[in-house]
Amino acid sequence: MLYLIGNWKMAPEKNTQVVDLVKKSREIAKLYKKNITTIICPPTAFLSTVMKNAKVPLLVGSQGVAGNPAIAQTGLTSVHMLKENGAAYCIVGHSEMRARGDSNADVKEQITRLFEKKLVPILCIGEKNHDAQGWYLSEVKDQLETAFEGLTPAQAKKIIIAYEPVWAIGAQAVRAATPVECREMIIFICKFLTDKYGTAVAKVIPILYGGSADEHNAKSFVEEGGAQGFLVGRVSLDAKRLGLLAKSIS
Numbered sequence: 618m619l620y621l622i623g624n625w626k627m628a629p630e631k632n633t634q635v636v637d638l639v640k641k642s643r644e645i646a647k648l649y650k651k652n653i654t655t656i657i658c659p660p661t662a663f664l665s666t667v668m669k670n671a672k673v674p675l676l677v678g679s680q681g682v683a684g685n686p687a688i689a690q691t692g693l694t695s696v697h698m699l700k701e702n703g704a705a706y707c708i709v710g711h712s713e714m715r716a717r718g719d720s721n722a723d724v725k726e727q728i729t730r731l732f733e734k735k736l737v738p739i740l741c742i743g744e745k746n747h748d749a750q751g752w753y754l755s756e757v758k759d760q761l762e763t764a765f766e767g768l769t770p771a772q773a774k775k776i777i778i779a780y781e782p783v784w785a786i787g788a789q790a791v792r793a794a795t796p797v798e799c800r801e802m803i804i805f806i807c808k809f810l811t812d813k814y815g816t817a818v819a820k821v822i823p824i825l826y827g828g829s830a831d832e833h834n835a836k837s838f839v840e841e842g843g844a845q846g847f848l849v850g851r852v853s854l855d856a857k858r859l860g861l862l863a864k865s866i867s
């Protein structure tokens with residue numbers, strides 16, 4: 618089973634656009650449900666609008682959760698609120714959140730909160746720079762080590778990992794990663810998981826790719842890159858392109 622997860626980021630702007638996008642995403646989810654699990658992660662403000670229009674097989678997640686459960690945190694959203702509004706998944710560790718200050722320890726706290734309410738963490742990891750010597754591997758290792766610290770095999774098996782090299786994300790991206798770069802990182806992540814939990818556990822943890830993934834390059838990321846799906850930004854806001862991406866990998 619492949620995953621297709623849409624990170625809507627801070628878009629769209631209008632309720633009518635949200636309803637339209639949910640309906641179209643649901644059609645895609647239905648069409649490819651045999652081999653693709655489709656999840657959308659809208660902005661929190663639209664969560665209840667999305668839930669009114671999203672039915673299985675389309676699943677819904679959030680883009681973030683407060684790690685600290687204290688109430689006095691202006692602007693943040695607790696895991697209770699996400700649960701109450703129907704989110705079953707939640708993105709943590711996205712580079713745009715890390716750039717605004719989330720540390721590895723913060724990401725770890727967020728994972729703890731999600732497990733308390735049985736939400737599935739979509740853990741984003743990825744390096745800022747892809748240096749020729751491979752020092753970026755230690756940056757990703759630190760992210761993995763902190764996120765998985767103290768997790769039981771049963772908890773680890775519930776996590777979805779998204780490898781998102783920071784330099785490949787969004788409109789400012791230098792370029793997408795190549796399938797070879799993706800495969801290299803997936804092998805590295807698999808080795809980390811295998812060393813920590815053994816092969817049986819490591820094998821069930823999906824590792825997705827994110828960063829300028831689209832309808833043209835997705836197939837090669839799956840076939841040559843070893844990706845078990847995608848965390849997509851821009852393409853998730855364009856139902857036509859999202860459908861073509863799904864078609865290309867189904």
Ligand code: 13P
Nearest residue numbers: 624786787828829850851
């Ligand atoms: P783009 O697909 O727009 O590059 O964004 C990727 C991303 O950040 C998904 O979380």
